[in-house]
Amino acid sequence: MTAERIDGKAFAAGLRERVGAHAGKFASATGRKAGLAVVLVGEDPASQVYVRSKHKATVEAGMESFEHRLPAETSELELLKLVEQLNADEAVDGILVQLPLPGHLDEQAVIGAISPDKDVDGFHVTNAGRLAVGQSGFVPCTPLGCMMLLTDRLGDLSGLEAVVIGRSNIVGKPMAQLLLDANATVTIAHSRTKDLPAVVKRADIVVAAVGRAEMVKAEWLKDGATVIDVGINRLPPAEGEEKGRLVGDVDYAGAEGVASAITPVPGGVGPMTIAVLLRNTLVAAYRNAGLEVPEGL
Numbered sequence: 505m506t507a508e509r510i511d512g513k514a515f516a517a518g519l520r521e522r523v524g525a526h527a528g529k530f531a532s533a534t535g536r537k538a539g540l541a542v543v544l545v546g547e548d549p550a551s552q553v554y555v556r557s558k559h560k561a562t563v564e565a566g567m568e569s570f571e572h573r574l575p576a577e578t579s580e581l582e583l584l585k586l587v588e589q590l591n592a593d594e595a596v597d598g599i600l601v602q603l604p605l606p607g608h609l610d611e612q613a614v615i616g617a618i619s620p621d622k623d624v625d626g627f628h629v630t631n632a633g634r635l636a637v638g639q640s641g642f643v644p645c646t647p648l649g650c651m652m653l654l655t656d657r658l659g660d661l662s663g664l665e666a667v668v669i670g671r672s673n674i675v676g677k678p679m680a681q682l683l684l685d686a687n688a689t690v691t692i693a694h695s696r697t698k699d700l701p702a703v704v705k706r707a708d709i710v711v712a713a714v715g716r717a718e719m720v721k722a723e724w725l726k727d728g729a730t731v732i733d734v735g736i737n738r739l740p741p742a743e744g745e746e747k748g749r750l751v752g753d754v755d756y757a758g759a760e761g762v763a764s765a766i767t768p769v770p771g772g773v774g775p776m777t778i779a780v781l782l783r784n785t786l787v788a789a790y791r792n793a794g795l796e797v798p799e800g801l
């Protein structure tokens with residue numbers, strides 16, 4: 505059996521198109537575009553790339569992008585002042601502070617200062633709490649994107665065995681909550697889990713979010729499992745390569761022979777994150793304007 509490749513890139517393109525169409529309707533209905541403010545402190549090269557792609561995607565979707573680039577030595581007080589100003593700004597529907605922040609800044613304090621109703625990353629404790637108790641709020645973009653791919657492929661997840669590998673606040677924990685809400689039987693595995701291969705073996709759904717190149721082996725998987733690979737790891741360069749290959753947390757080549765469907769790296773979960781960010785921003789705009797969020801967003 506060769507697993508079907510779950511094309512996150514194509515799914516994300518479709519989602520971005522739907523968001524763009526609704527963003528146009530939002531602008532006609534309210535006389536203003538939905539707006540996303542992105543704050544970048546310092547010059548981390550990977551963060552600069554992310555922030556640039558978020559800006560481009562936001563503008564392409566017909567929304568307003570407000571970029572705030574601050575020097576690495578910005579004080580926490582200055583950053584908190586900017587967040588307050590964005591909270592109060594009616595043109596701003598969503599606020600994203602790019603992580604990681606420079607070491608002298610307290611990430612939890614900064615995230616905690618964002619209005620939960622503009623927290624399109626879903627990182628605020630209020631949104632984590634809303635997700636935990638089943639209230640509507642904002643769900644972190646990567647796990648929500650994984651969930652969209654899973655339900656698109658599998659439909660009803662009721663009663664399926666799901667194993668999430670990784671327990672981060674950004675992916676593992678919210679992913680487990682979403683799967684639980686969808687009536688899956690959920691296990692969260694992590695670095696202290698005993699006999700991880702045996703735990704993974706019972707999973708109909710595996711979500712790997714550990715950040716270790718090709719750690720999940722084909723032999724661990726149940727026949728016909730659906731595999732969502734959140735990892736993006738760069739291998740050391742092989743002979744003659746300038747840069748190493750990008751790989752996920754799952755041994756894709758091996759898993760293809762056992763799984764029924766699997767997300768590739770790149771082109772799987774990665775493109776979903778920005779598409780869901782745009783979606784969350786437009787949802788925030790509808791809610792902040794007191795309008796009903798359209799179906800299918």
Ligand code: GUN
Pocket residue numbers: 554600601602603604625645777
């Ligand atoms: N850094 C890497 N990914 C993300 C993300 O999704 N949101 C924020 N705020 N920072 C990040």
